Amino acid sequence: MAKSFKTFLKHTAKDFHNQSVNPPVVRASTIIFKSMKHIRITQKKAQKNPVGGHYDYGRQGTSTTYILQKILTKLEDSYHVFTTPTGFGSVFLAIFSVVRPGDEIIAADPVYSPTRILTQDFLKEFNIKTIFYNPYDLKTLEKSITKKTKLIFVENPGSNTFDFQDLGKIISIAKKYKILTAIDNTWGTPYYLKPIKLGFDMSIVSATKYYSGHSDVMGGSLAVNKKVFQKVKAAEKITGLRLGPDDAYLITRGLRTLDVRLDRHRDNAKKIASFLSKNKKIKLLYPFKKNSLNFRMWKKYYSGASGLMGLKIKSKNINSVRKFVNSLKLFGYGYSWGGFESLVLHQEFRETGNRKFMNLAKDEHLVRFHIGLEDPNDLIADIKQALRHLK
Numbered sequence: 205m206a207k208s209f210k211t212f213l214k215h216t217a218k219d220f221h222n223q224s225v226n227p228p229v230v231r232a233s234t235i236i237f238k239s240m241k242h243i244r245i246t247q248k249k250a251q252k253n254p255v256g257g258h259y260d261y262g263r264q265g266t267s268t269t270y271i272l273q274k275i276l277t278k279l280e281d282s283y284h285v286f287t288t289p290t291g292f293g294s295v296f297l298a299i300f301s302v303v304r305p306g307d308e309i310i311a312a313d314p315v316y317s318p319t320r321i322l323t324q325d326f327l328k329e330f331n332i333k334t335i336f337y338n339p340y341d342l343k344t345l346e347k348s349i350t351k352k353t354k355l356i357f358v359e360n361p362g363s364n365t366f367d368f369q370d371l372g373k374i375i376s377i378a379k380k381y382k383i384l385t386a387i388d389n390t391w392g393t394p395y396y397l398k399p400i401k402l403g404f405d406m407s408i409v410s411a412t413k414y415y416s417g418h419s420d421v422m423g424g425s426l427a428v429n430k431k432v433f434q435k436v437k438a439a440e441k442i443t444g445l446r447l448g449p450d451d452a453y454l455i456t457r458g459l460r461t462l463d464v465r466l467d468r469h470r471d472n473a474k475k476i477a478s479f480l481s482k483n484k485k486i487k488l489l490y491p492f493k494k495n496s497l498n499f500r501m502w503k504k505y506y507s508g509a510s511g512l513m514g515l516k517i518k519s520k521n522i523n524s525v526r527k528f529v530n531s532l533k534l535f536g537y538g539y540s541w542g543g544f545e546s547l548v549l550h551q552e553f554r555e556t557g558n559r560k561f562m563n564l565a566k567d568e569h570l571v572r573f574h575i576g577l578e579d580p581n582d583l584i585a586d587i588k589q590a591l592r593h594l595k
């Protein structure tokens with residue numbers, strides 16, 4: 205029987221051996237074998253089928269991590285998915301796997317600020333140069349390509365400014381010059397966008413966000429195609445960047461309801477966006493206005509939108525922006541996103557970093573909302589009362 209992914213998520217990983225709906229958490233440093241001969245048999249199997257879940261030591265994972273990897277591989281439509289202790293671990297692993305001293309990276313200007321620090325500053329010390337391109341002008345990408353360019357690193361949409369790029373065009377530029385590609389797909393997750401199918405070599409998701417969905421665990425995933433698999437596998441082995449079984453279990457549990465939660469985040473966010481779009485002081489950084497470039501680029505590649513959005517607020521009075529943000533009662537103040545609850549951040553330099561192509565006037569301010577799973581009418585009422593302070 206053909207099963208949709210929604211059905212698969214509810215029925216996968218049942219444990220008939222223990223007669224439990226969910227699989228057990230298998231914690232192990234030592235994996236024990238009946239004899240030395242059995243260790244060698246397992247190692248041979250692992251060599252023959254490196255994605256088959258054959259382990260001889262706990263650092264390689266246990267059946268608990270393997271179950272999560274199999275589910276994610278299906279969701280991503282990829283050759284394999286590596287799981288790491290944080291989302292940023294997956295960003296690092298993707299880059300470390302394919303870039304060497306002397307190489308160059310071209311990265312989207314609005315990448316997540318730690319990704320910018322890693323590429324622009326840290327890797328520079330290893331003689332790896334990064335050039336940033338304008339997400340709305342891919343000529344700046346193509347003209348930055350040199351013989352040394354090894355990797356194009358995309359994040360879509362851009363962190364905090366939510367710039368939606370022409371992903372297909374980026375892939376065709378990369379293919380023309382035979383350059384590897386990676387994308388941070390945490391915003392849409394493969395539930396709404398499947399980058400490996402689109403032609404990316406690597407796709408990163410911070411599992412801390414929507415996969416877990418409950419703001420109580422950290423993790424990352426790195427989906428790969430066959431072309432880069434061995435390189436990433438070697439880097440994974442040498443860095444030891446692997447997710448532990450307890451966190452893998454929690455992320456697998458979160459995934460059971462990924463579709464339900466994401467669809468609700470999407471519906472709630474649409475209602476909030478519709479309310480905010482009527483306010484003249486606010487420009488929505490969210491794929492909402494049908495004739496906008498952002499909407500067209502989103503529509504071209506995504507089957508849905510998540511709950512994270514930006515507000516570009518025009519005001520000469522920064523204190524009134526702060527007052528607006530601080531008057532919200534149902535929005536928590538804190539980093540991260542993707543959990544069941546609504547969150548808000550007033551974005552200042554610390555969050556956006558030192559960007560080359562961000563045009564923010566002095567009287568423009570960035571606020572980020574994560575729209576949670578609350579009743580959207582309550583959220584709208586809360587925003588309404590807080591907006592009274594915006595001057």
Ligand SMILES: Cc1ncc(COP(=O)(O)O)c(C=O)c1O
Nearest residue numbers: 290291292316390410412423540
């Ligand atoms: C777009 C994006 N990518 C990666 C990360 C890093 O994920 P983690 O916090 O799980 O390390 C974050 C975290 O906020 C993020 O927003």
